[in-house]
Amino acid sequence: MRFTRILAAVLILILIVAVGFFALAWRSEIKPVAAADPSSFSEDLVQQGARLAAVGNCIACHTVPGQPAFAGGLALPTPFGTIHSTNITPDPETGIGNWSEEAFQRAMREGVNREGRHLYPAFPYDHYTRVTDEDNRALYAFLMTREPVRSTPPENDLPFPYNLRPILAGWKLLFLDKGPFQPDTAQSEEWNRGAYLAEGLGHCGACHTPRNRFGAVESDRHFGGGEAEGWQAYAINANSPAPIPWDTDSLAFYLRNGWHQWHGVSRGPMAEVTGNLGLLPDSDIVAIATYVASVMGEPDEARRARAEELMAQAAEGPGEVQAAPAVDTQAGAGNPQDRGALIYASACAGCHNGSKPQPFGGLRFSLSTAVNAPNPQNIVNVVLFGLPPSDGQASAVMPAFANVLSDQDVADLLAHMREQYSDAPAWENLVDLVARTRSGEYKVVILPADGIERGPENVGASDGAEE
Structure with missing residues (x-):
């Protein structure tokens, strides 16, 4: 009798928990609407949306290279399995053509699609929740004026239990900080604009902040460095490994042009970012740079002195910069350091110890963040796979x-x-790292120099959101 009562109590407790979790996870469907008439959106609103989509780098995840823009289907590797991006063209059957603005706003704010299904945070709604209603309206207008594409992305390849979307309600309960961006009244208008763009649509922290075992960004290590698509996203706080400290001017130049004379060229996912930021006005670029530079802070005297020494060496010309040492080829045959020097002299020195300036010349490695970073993954990627040219x-x-x-x-x-x-x-x-990278066990995405994914029928017309 006692055992029966205990069992009944346990079953009741399980039922209560299940009902409670269902109530937490359940989201209602938002009724479909007729496809919006593109002419119903003003040109100014659409252009604003295009600029915002560029900040969000939407086209990069939602376009398979060589396929129509925003039609989805791109495989996004995660520690939990592979997620395929969704079709966000206004096709009513396979895209978001029957989404109302209300449904779009909910996806951006809460990570829930029109049908009420929870979205995986590969779509960074934990950042997009900060976006204003007005900017979401502009994004919606931009996407609804793209060319509709009938295309159904492949199913996600996620093992149990990650393939159960209701568990995402628990993830959100723990890690989703809802609510729009709150300006810091102690900071300038420019700083706040940069913070809004970087922390919201720009979702810089999605790559540049470490993640915990549940895939959530570690807010206490803000901008402390992370990983994206097989590349290391360097720390962009006080722990930045850049030999020459970044400041507002150098960051703004880099974000605008995709390179800087003391920092080299953008590559990997960062090439997508700088490639897509071309639509932004200079004021927004400077605002982002102002905010990120403030997070990095001022370098100490020792680091500043070292940077000045490195810049002075570089200014002296190729003859004065550390060159590949002369090596006895017989002795070098078995010595790893000497073998490395020989390879450097034959394969690298011609560009990287030459006089051709950035962005077309090789960066001096004394200035290279990749060579000075704690993790060598990026320099492994570049040596193995190179830097493909832009189109x-x-x-x-x-x-x-x-x-x-x-x-x-x-x-x-x-x-x-x-x-x-x-x-x-x-x-x-x-x-071991080189072998894993070469084999494909560690998946690395290689992009052209400008980083922009282009749909063949949408070149120049689109630069746009959901997972």
């Missing part, structure tokens, strides 16, 4: 060495570069 315009380019150098060759080369061009400690397990 139809002059751009930075670097050959890929994956078919020329062995895993040990690359490891020796990078060990030499770390020793010669950085005061940081040696990297460990380089051969």
Whole structure:
């Protein structure tokens, strides 16, 4: 009898928890609407939406290279499995053509689609919740005036229990901080504009902040560095590994042009960012730079002095900069450092110790964040896969060495570069990292120099949101 009562109590408790979780997870469907007439949106509103979509880099995730823009289907690798981006063209059957503005606002604010299904936070609604209703309205107008594309993305490849969307309600309860952006009255209007763009649609922290085991950004390590699509997103706070500290001017130039003379060219997912920011006015670029520079803070005297020394060396010309050392080829055959120096002299020095300036010349490695970073993943990626050129315009380019150098060759080369061009400690397990990267076990996305994903029928017309 006692056992029966205990069992009944447990079952009742389970039922109460299940009912409570269902109430937490359930979201109502928002009724479909007739496809919006593109002419119902003003041109100014659509253009505002285009600029905002560029800030959000929407086209990058929602376009498969070579396929129509915003039609979705791009595979997004995550620690929990592969998610495929959704079709956000105004097609009423496979896209969001039957979404009302109310449904779009809810997706941006709460991460719930029109049908009431929770969206995976690969769509960064934990940042988009800060976007104003007015800006969401402009984004909606922009997307509803794109070319409708009938295209159904592949199903997500997620193991149990991650394939159960209701569990996302629990994730949101723990990690989703709802509510619009709140200006800091102690800061300038320019700073607040930059914070709004960077923390909201720009979702800089989605890549540049570490994530916990549940895939949520660690707010106590804001801008402390993270990972995106096989690339390291460097720390952009006081822990930035850049040999030359960033400031507002250098950040603004980099975001506008995709390169800077003391920092090199953008690559990987960051190339997408700088490529898409071309639609923004200079005032917004400077605002973002102002905010990020304030998070980085002022460098201390020792770091400032070292930066001035490095810039002075670079200004002296190629003959005065650390060059690849002369190596006895017989002795170098078995010594990793000497082997690395030989490889550097033959494969790298011609560009990186030359006199050709950025963005077309190779950055001096004494100035390279990749060589000075705690994690060598980015420099491994560039050595193996190079920097593909952008479409139809002059751009930075670097050959890929994956078919020329062995895993040990690359490891020796990078060990030499770390020793010669950085005061940081040696990297460990380089051969294993190179092998994993080359094999595809560690998935790396390689993009053209300008980073922009283009749909063949939407070039120039689109730059736009959901997962």
